[in-house]
Amino acid sequence: MSWEYDIPKIVFGEDAIEELNRLKGNSAFLVTDGVINKLGLVEKVVQILSDNQWNIAVWDCAEQDPRVSSVREAAEGMRNFCADIIVALGGGSVMDTAKAAWALYAQPDMDLTALNPFEELGVREKAKLICIPTTSGTGSEVTKAVVIREDESGRKFATINPELVPDLAILDPYFVKDLPKNLTAWTGMDALTHAVEAYTSSWKNAFSDACTMKAVKMVFEWLPKSVADTSDMDARGKMQVAACLAGMAFSNSQVALAHSLGHSLGSVLRLHHGMSVGMALPYTIEYCCTDEDTAKYYAELAAIIGIVGKKPETVARKFAEAIRVLMEKIDSPTSLKAAKVTKKKFKEGLNKLVEYAMMDAAITMSPRNTDSNIIKRIYMAMFDGEPIDF
Ligand SMILES: NC(=O)c1ccc[n+]([C@@H]2O[C@H](COP(=O)([O-])OP(=O)(O)OC[C@H]3O[C@@H](n4cnc5c(N)ncnc54)[C@H](O)[C@@H]3O)[C@@H](O)[C@H]2O)c1
C-alpha cells in the first residue's frame, strides 16, 4: 500500500516575510483578525505587497474558533475581489477561516459541514494560499485540516482535505514577537499534543515520526524559555519551527483522543484550543498506555527527554507526569478547576461535553477504545486533576 505526505513550501527565519516579493499575480486578499490588525502586523505584509504593485483587500473579521457564517463572509469577499492569492495572517482561527473560505471560493454551493477528504475542490483554479502564522502551535500553515464551528450549536468540527494544504508557509519570528505569555504557553501545548498524538496514531509513518521526535525535543527545550522571556527571539523562532514540524506530523498521521476532548471543551466551555488539548494530553496518555504497543510509543518519546525504564507503561505514566510539570512551569492549567471552570458550569456542561467528544472525528483514532461512560470519567478526572488509573 502506498501513502502520501503532503506539505507546502516552507520559508523560515528572520526576514522570511521577504519571500512575498517573489509572488506573482494581481489581487491579494488578506485574511486576519482585529487583534492582529491593531498590533500593526498587517502593515508589514501590505507594504511588501504594495511595493510589488498588488491590489490588496484586507478582511480583518476572522473570529476566534470561526463559525461557518463567518467563513462564508470571507469567501464572499474573495469572490467579489477576484482574489488570485489569499494571504492568511494570524493564528489557527485566521488560517482555518482562510482555508475553509478558499474551499467555498472554489465551491460556493458546498455545505461546509459536509467537507470531507475525498471531495474534489479545485481550489488552485481560483487562488493560491499563503499562511503567515502569528501563533506557534496549530501548525495550520502546513496542514490539510480545518476546524470550524456550527452556527446553531456552537459545536467545533474538524475535517481534512488534501487540497487545503497551503501553497506557502512563512515562519517569520517578527510575527510572533508580541504573542502574550498565556497564548505562547497554550499554543505551545497544542504543538506538543499534535506531536504526541501523531506518534501514537495508527496512521503514523517514518516521515511523521521524524517530525514528531524533533518537535517533542524542541518543545521541552524551548517552550519554557519562550514563556519565561517573551522577548527571547531565538526561543520564539525555535517554537515556530517545532509547531510547524508537529503540524506536518499530525496532518499526515492524525490526532486522537486529547483532541476530541479538547474540541468539545472549546465548543461547550469556550476554552482556548491549545489550553484544552494540552490539559487533556496527560490524562489520555494515562488512559491509553495500558495498550502495550501504545505504551512503547510513549516510552520512545519519553526517552527523548531523558525518561527511561524497563516497563513501557510505567515510563509512559512518568512521561504524562513530565508533561504536567512542563505545564506548571509555563502556567498552563493541568485541570479544569485550575482553568477556573466552576463546578456548576462543569456539571451543567458535562453531558454536552461527552456528546460532542463522542461525535468528534479524532476519537476514531484513539489507540484505546472509549465509550460515553469512559469519556465522562476522564472529564471528571480532568476537572479535579486526578491522574487516570482505569
Ligand atoms: N487546521 C489545523 O490544522 C488546526 C490545528 C490546531 C488547531 N486549530 C484551530 O486553531 C484555533 C486556535 O488557533 P490559535 O491557538 O492559533 O489561536 P487563535 O487563532 O484562536 O487566536 C487566539 C487569540 O490570539 C490572538 N493572537 C493571535 N496572534 C497573536 C499575536 N501574535 N499577538 C497577540 N495576539 C495574537 C488572536 O487575535 C486571538 O484573539 C482553534 O480554532 C483550533 O481548533 C486548527
Ligand SMILES: [Fe+2]
Ligand atoms: Fe490542536
